[in-house]
Amino acid sequence: MEGQVITFNREKCVGCGTCEMICSLVNEGICSTRLSRIRVVRFPREARNAPITCAACENASCLLACVAGALYFDESLGMPRVNSEQCIGCRQCNVSCPFGHMNFHQEKDIAFKCELCDGDPQCAQFCWTGAIEYPEKEQVLLKD
Amino acid sequence: MIIAVIGNGAAGYVAAETIKRHKPEAEVMMFARESYPLYSPCALPDCLGGDLERARLFLKKAEDYRSNGIETIFGQTVEKIDVKERLVITDQAVYHYDRVIMATGSKAVIPPIPGARLPGTFTLKSLDDLDSMLNYKPQRVIVVGSGNIGMEAAGAMRDRGFRVTMIEAQDHVMPRLFDKKPAHMLQNMLEQTGIRVITGEQVQTMDGRTRVEVVETDRSILECDMLIWAVGLSPECSLARESGIEVGPTRGIKVDRHMQTNAAGVYACGDCAEAFDIITGHPVNSMLWPSARRQAQVAALNCIGIETEYEGAFNIVVGEVKDRPFAALGNKEDIHAGPIRIIEGEHGDDYWRILVADQTLIGMQSIGDLKLCGTVGGLIRNRTSLQELRETLKDPGLKMTSPWAAEAAQRYLAGF
Ligand SMILES: Cc1cc2nc3c(=O)[nH]c(=O)nc-3n(C[C@H](O)[C@H](O)[C@H](O)COP(=O)(O)OP(=O)(O)OC[C@H]3O[C@@H](n4cnc5c(N)ncnc54)[C@H](O)[C@@H]3O)c2cc1C
Numbered sequence: 096m097e098g099q100v101i102t103f104n105r106e107k108c109v110g111c112g113t114c115e116m117i118c119s120l121v122n123e124g125i126c127s128t129r130l131s132r133i134r135v136v137r138f139p140r141e142a143r144n145a146p147i148t149c150a151a152c153e154n155a156s157c158l159l160a161c162v163a164g165a166l167y168f169d170e171s172l173g174m175p176r177v178n179s180e181q182c183i184g185c186r187q188c189n190v191s192c193p194f195g196h197m198n199f200h201q202e203k204d205i206a207f208k209c210e211l212c213d214g215d216p217q218c219a220q221f222c223w224t225g226a227i228e229y230p231e232k233e234q235v236l237l238k239d
Numbered sequence: 240m241i242i243a244v245i246g247n248g249a250a251g252y253v254a255a256e257t258i259k260r261h262k263p264e265a266e267v268m269m270f271a272r273e274s275y276p277l278y279s280p281c282a283l284p285d286c287l288g289g290d291l292e293r294a295r296l297f298l299k300k301a302e303d304y305r306s307n308g309i310e311t312i313f314g315q316t317v318e319k320i321d322v323k324e325r326l327v328i329t330d331q332a333v334y335h336y337d338r339v340i341m342a343t344g345s346k347a348v349i350p351p352i353p354g355a356r357l358p359g360t361f362t363l364k365s366l367d368d369l370d371s372m373l374n375y376k377p378q379r380v381i382v383v384g385s386g387n388i389g390m391e392a393a394g395a396m397r398d399r400g401f402r403v404t405m406i407e408a409q410d411h412v413m414p415r416l417f418d419k420k421p422a423h424m425l426q427n428m429l430e431q432t433g434i435r436v437i438t439g440e441q442v443q444t445m446d447g448r449t450r451v452e453v454v455e456t457d458r459s460i461l462e463c464d465m466l467i468w469a470v471g472l473s474p475e476c477s478l479a480r481e482s483g484i485e486v487g488p489t490r491g492i493k494v495d496r497h498m499q500t501n502a503a504g505v506y507a508c509g510d511c512a513e514a515f516d517i518i519t520g521h522p523v524n525s526m527l528w529p530s531a532r533r534q535a536q537v538a539a540l541n542c543i544g545i546e547t548e549y550e551g552a553f554n555i556v557v558g559e560v561k562d563r564p565f566a567a568l569g570n571k572e573d574i575h576a577g578p579i580r581i582i583e584g585e586h587g588d589d590y591w592r593i594l595v596a597d598q599t600l601i602g603m604q605s606i607g608d609l610k611l612c613g614t615v616g617g618l619i620r621n622r623t624s625l626q627e628l629r630e631t632l633k634d635p636g637l638k639m640t641s642p643w644a645a646e647a648a649q650r651y652l653a654g655f
Pocket of ligand 1 (some may be wrong): 246247248249250251270271273283315316317318342343345346364387388508509510511526529531556
């Protein structure tokens, strides 16, 4: 997982929502866009779709915002994670993320976010169009 | 190189940690009046209300300082910094430094009125404040001030089953962060939870035999057995003054964009520092946790020679009244001299408004659904104009490069 990144080819996304369903199923035990870490923004008029998840920002604003010591940077995943034991549900991270990615779990009263399924992101596994992939970083750099 | 960090709050800790991460060979000495390891003042109200165990307030353990290589000189008050001789002088000893980072934070304001410090009166700023509040058994509580801390303190005392009255001198609650209309909605929400809210009255005197019993405002007389001052925080800059370090117009320690003070080798960050607002450029005391941490990073990096500029302080405040969240981001209506356009909407119980000045987004206030507040906050921080958002909405290519912006624009700004 170290050295791998999640990539989106938005031209290939058909907006089917499989990623949202598998994400919430794997992480929360039910299919629900409300509990999915990844979300697909759909622009039906243009027939365009854009999956959005954690951008793994450098010096992420969610990390700076956490007042409870619940968010930390996981070096091996290369992204911020939530320690749900420590989260107090204050929502500071939710309103700090410029991508609208930090999510809030109403029932558990805590923040939740993409944590790449611990290094094996199921959205990438199940995406049948090839819009979501989890390649080695070097491969991505080569393409650019 | 010996770097002295004064203060062990959010700012002091991040400063020390940042130095150690980038320059492990630097010697970091941290001074603090309190002897506790780092704890979160922001979570004090949760603990006061009984939602959070006291132990969970702590964000670090004593060992964390040792393992990070931070030398702790706790339980000492720094009385003076000799900026010429580069000495930190505490109430117990004298230490030499090469650079110093002041992260002395803030203190709760208690107005100079008769009876203001009677037994039964409290502030909610430190762990010791919390402990003394938890040991006190009141029935009728008055909270003076309706900012973030006042709102949370009032909610916490109500949750514990006490009768709570909130007094706000301005004509609406949360006057620093919310415009009148959403503030009135928040006030209604508070009142529905059983908190009595009085606005437009100023507390003038307080009296009581063994403890506070009567509070007089300019218009009414109220009875209570506990009073919480939540009328604001003021920068802790007495040490700076004592040491000849310049203090700015907002009474915070004056710093440049590198968080450096007027004295060579002396930096300041967090609640004690006077930063500038990211939108207006005006000097402000941010008094917020994320600002304290970012300023601390900037101060620490510059202090060890890694040049970094502070981006400016951005208001982000979130709260909750009986499970209904609210948030204020950026600036409110009266911060700008020029005309402000308000784009607002309601959906069921949810309300939001976005403020636009000079065709540019400057603020957002929202009650209920906060899902896309962060995205709008990002757009505000980047000084996005309405024009840019209109273009994003028109152009499928732009929609795909920043779908989050298009999503927020579509939700809130389509048609403007
Ligand atoms: C009840 C409450 C709720 C809050 N809620 C929020 C919130 O929801 N969101 C948000 O963003 N912010 C919130 N804040 C504000 C936030 O806590 C502060 O902005 C932040 O903690 C500032 O950190 P700091 O390190 O600058 O200062 P402080 O936390 O004040 O730390 C300063 C430290 O310096 C020490 N010190 C000072 N002078 C000396 C001296 N001369 N010698 C030795 N030591 C000294 C003090 O003892 C203290 O340890 C809240 C604050 C309070 C009190």
